[in-house]
Amino acid sequence: MDIFRGPDLNSSSSCNSTGSVHVTPSKSQKDLGVQLVLSLALGATALITFCVLRPRWPQLYAARKRRIEPQIRLPELGTSFFGWMPKLYRITEHEVLASAGLDAFVFLNFFKMAIRLFCVMGFFALVVLLPINNRFRDFRPTFGDNKTEDGKDISQLGLSPTLLPLDDDDSSFGMYKGGHHKDLSSERTYLWAYVFFTYLFVAMTMYTINWETIRIIKFRQDYLGSQSTVTDRTFRLTGVPEDLRSEGRVKHLIEKLEIGSVECVTMCRNWKEVDDLMDDRDKLLRKLETAWAKYLQSQNKDKQTQRPGQVAAPANGNPTPHIDEEAGETQRVLEDNTDNPHMMEGERPQTTIRYGPFLLRSRKVDAIDYYEEKLRRIDSKIVAARKKDFKPTDMALVTMDSVASCQMVIQARIDPRPGSLLTKATPAPSDLVWKNTYAMRGIRRLKSWSITTFICILTILWIFPTVFLASLLSFCTVEKTAPAFAAWLKDHPIMYSLLQNGVPTLVVSLLNVAVPYLYDWLSNYQGMISHGDVELSVISKNFFFTFFNTFFVFAISLTGLDFLSKLQDFLKDTSKIPRAISDDVEWLSVFYISFIMLQGIGLMPFRMLEFGSVVLHPIYRAMSSTPRDYAELEKPPVFQYGFYLPTALLIFNLCLIYSVLRWGFAILIFGIIYFVLGYFTFKYMVMYAMDQPQHATGGAWRIICYRIMIGLIIFEIVMVGQIAAESAFVQSIFILPLIPFTIWYSYYFKKRYEPLTKYIALRAIRSTEDHEDAVLMDEQFADEGESRPSQALFRRGSTLDEYREKGVTFVNPSLVVPLKQPWVYRDPPPLPTEEETNTSTEELPSLVMPNTVSGLGIGDANVWRDSGADAA
Known part of the structure; x- marks a missing residue:
């Protein structure tokens, strides 16, 4: 027997004057059967496929x-x-x-x-x-x-x-x-x-x-109390008055409360300049890698068009660049997924740059050389920007020497003025949105x-x-x-x-x-x-x-x-x-x-x-x-x-x-x-x-x-x-x-x-020496007929969060992250050392081949380097 009555399909009176009755579907048990069969068909198909x-x-x-x-x-x-x-x-x-x-x-x-x-x-x-x-x-x-x-x-x-x-x-x-x-x-x-x-x-x-x-x-x-990560020991201090906006003064202020020692203080500063430079560098890096991918694909096609045993002549008499033996698979993938019919044999990709008044003049230049030069210049700006002293904001990240000290600060109020020196828990360093740390409240x-x-x-x-x-x-x-x-x-x-x-x-x-x-x-x-x-x-x-x-x-x-x-x-x-x-x-x-x-x-x-x-x-x-x-x-x-x-x-x-x-x-x-x-x-x-x-x-x-x-x-x-x-x-x-x-x-x-x-x-906070407290907490779990989570969970001596945060610190990545080099071949390039990251651009290694290709000499390259590199 149908429980609900839907519109009568054989009666014109089932529709009202507006021409529409219900946003709901019809309401018979037969409809449920149809829906069940449809859902079972969809679900079974997806499950079997999985x-x-x-x-x-x-x-x-x-x-x-x-x-x-x-x-x-x-x-x-x-x-x-x-x-x-x-x-x-x-x-x-x-x-x-x-x-x-x-x-x-x-x-x-x-x-x-x-x-x-x-x-x-x-x-x-x-x-x-x-x-x-x-x-x-x-x-x-x-x-x-x-x-x-x-x-x-x-x-x-x-x-x-x-x-x-x-x-x-x-x-x-x-x-x-x-x-x-x-x-x-x-x-x-x-x-x-x-x-x-x-x-x-x-x-x-x-x-x-x-x-x-x-x-x-x-x-x-039990999970959080058994670990001691840098996040668990760090709190966020907001509403810092202008007279306290320095690492030393914040550290002195917190230690005066006599609730623990301060391990380090990170004063959030206006890092917008260096953050923007890092964003621009990432875009340039990808453009350079795309140009290299096009060139290597072109070279691979040239080799395939040669007769067996014939060696492809390098363009303009320049030596053929070294190709990593392990790059073969990547090159085949690139070939399968990219088609450049407009490229001539041996020709390197080009890009158009604009320069002059109102950028009305334009010229086509070698894309690899151009983006390499742009990358060198922006690396120079980043190295210089990282050495600047940026203006502090009203937020600081304070790392204490223990989890207990940090939690006492977080759960307390340390200043009698409303909105001043507020304490909050801090997310993990990898979870922080650093661009918002220096934005005004x-x-x-x-x-x-x-x-x-x-x-x-x-x-x-x-x-x-x-x-x-x-x-x-x-x-x-x-x-x-x-x-x-x-x-x-x-x-x-x-x-x-x-x-x-x-x-x-x-x-x-x-x-x-x-x-x-x-x-x-x-x-x-x-x-x-x-x-x-x-x-x-x-x-x-x-x-x-x-x-x-x-x-x-x-x-x-x-x-x-x-x-x-x-x-x-x-x-x-x-x-x-x-x-x-x-x-x-x-x-x-x-x-x-x-x-x-x-x-x-x-x-x-x-x-x-x-x-x-x-x-x-x-x-x-x-x-x-x-x-x-x-x-x-x-x-x-x-x-x-x-x-x-x-x-x-x-x-x-x-x-x-x-x-x-x-x-x-x-x-x-x-x-x-x-x-x-x-x-x-x-x-x-x-x-x-x-x-x-x-x-x-x-x-x-x-x-x-x-x-x-x-x-x-x-x-x-x-x-x-x-x-x-x-x-x-x-x-x-x-x-x-x-x-x-x-x-x-x-x-x-x-x-x-x-x-x-x-x-x-x-x-709940304990160290490895807190055996008596651990026994006491275990007894509280005994009435539930299950073991304490730590007994089975943390027998390896660490938690997932501790693995995630091993070796990390509360520092804006834009200030310390190594400057990635172009990824051209199958294996990723090695990360530059800290010494290489801090060098000037004149000392940075170049990925561009010696001399020139596509008919441009060194002197020709300097023309666009001087006139249009920054304007593009």
Whole structure:
């Protein structure tokens, strides 16, 4: 029996006057079957393809394992077709923490928490709530215009314009029977079950959050307390007054506090000049390497066109440059991926330079000589710039002699003046965005608020294309714009189901994949100090977008073109919003089931397949021309939590919101499937396939918990509206206290747990000599029936962060990084020594061949060196 009634394909009255009814798909169980078959087909195809390609493409599917330090050992998964699955399952969370870090540990534990919680909730939804809903809530929703099928106004008949139960013997699709409806007063007692399970599920969710938070805090404190990296001993000091802006004065100020010795101080200075020079040098270096690649390819083609045994004559009588014997493979790759039909035999690539007044004069010169000279000149500027004394800013990075001293400073206030000498934790040196360390605080704050405001406005503006796309996908729009196609759909119910059910979920899924790239790009311009902060910001922004557009926009209005009029009504009377949401939530049940099906069963295996990387790899390879380009193709892709976590949080909240309702059991079942598949998929990605260059020390857990609390509040509002729609006001009033209680719980969580997700407790910090403290902490883990994480995790005597930060210091890389030489042949050039980096450009080695090529002599080369090199 169909639970929901969709538009009648054989009745013209199913479409309203606007020509469009519902942004939701049709709502029959048959549609769910079609969506399930489609999702299974997509997922099975991707999974089988992955199992076939995984052992054949280890450079992609085991990229991280091939490049991590040998000390970090990952279990071998083997090359069998399905044999990798049980081995991946047996990887413990201790091994995840040791080899992938805190962020991966927190991310995967969110999936495990969801599985445990929804298994229990799903049991109650299936065993208790499903029989209740089948007995009392066998709904037939009304049309959008609140009229019966024969055009009578429901309000005139005394019927509720929302969801009404039919008689048990009613098998028709009508809203009423003979103009009469059943007395609902005898049936409202079942709504107390809704009240009970709303309280139960809210309590279970909060208990699960508490239990998992305490557990994560213990792992986090033990992990961070057992290590002593330069990051753990360094804090960021902002708001430094002008009279204290020197390394010596800051060191004296901190040591006067008598909380420890200062190891070193890095005063952030205005390094914009040297940073810009390094950026320009990187661009020049790549242009020079591209020119060399073109020339070597031309030489290789010349050799292939010669008769066997004939030696190619060098251009202009110059000696042929030495070609490394190991460069043969690279040259063949370059030849296969680049075609230069315009080049003559033996000719070197040229480039056009402009010089003179207003750069009106131009001349073609040898590209290799030109870029080599430009590189020499910019190297000279960099060497000179590195010796300058740059103006200090109001920020300093202070490294203490111990982790405990650093944590005491971070968790304290050292100056009575507001905004002065503020202390914060410092990200790792490789995680710092150095260009933002010397930006003015006011400018960074202005950029942050401006982009945040722009993103909020943009997210709201996404309503209109979302509603427009949804209205285009409705059957009534098709019937109005393409009657012949609509008639064909009536004769093919499976295709109709795909249009009404599969296509909208696919469009929403693709939108949720595409938009995060835009938000990620915008977040990088907000002036944040670290890449980890950017990642957390992307998670928040993308969740706001996915939740707002996927749930709120669909739930607030079922009619695409009627959205603005409904929005005006809600602005006039906001009390209508809970009732409208509760009514429309029932309509959207099948849509969200289809959405979760597609995300979990259909698209999750594609994430493990890295479909985007596979598709784009030939394109990137065709665009590559230099050895450096090909080496960068071998780097593992970056795992970005901001792209994956928001969708998982959305599905978690959908499972909460629908847990008590008619289709709650189905949404919970497919939600469990989503999180099970997601756990295995993302576990493989973070462990074997993808890199995580930045680490936020598990900071995403705070975002996860607060977003779940938002879902709880929406769940409670929906249940109030659902029960109030049945005129059961007493039961709905009993749910109202949950809303302020959930808000209070968020403040409770913030005060009790959040500090321990940001800082390291002093008692958790220990050295190798702190045996008594270690025994005491072990006893605190004993009551949980598991060993202390450090016993199994850190037996090698080091953590992943300590491996990452071995030998690094808080110094702007632009000041000390060796100046890379052009990568011409297969093997990368050796890094220059510190002495070579600091020499003048006249002493730098040259890659250009002696004399000249392409008909230019030394004297000719000086012409463009003097007149146009700097002007180009």
